[in-house]
Amino acid sequence: MQRMTTRLALTAALIAVLAACEQDGPAEQAGEKIDNAVESAGDKLEQAGDKIQDATR
DSSP states (O other), X not given: OXXXXXXXXXXXXXXXXXXXXXXXXXXXXXXXXXXXXXXXXXXXXXHHHHHHHHHTO
16 A cells, blocks of 8 residues: 555655746747847848848849
């Protein structure tokens, strides 16, 4: 009976830990926003470079 209780407690703790891992914290959210901003800026710079290259032809 004690083994069953211990296994149940460990299983519940594992489920709680795994459930908490799915949610992004504030640092992850901020990092994702920064990644998106940098990617967007890179795309715009690439477009500007293409326009300059087309204008010089």
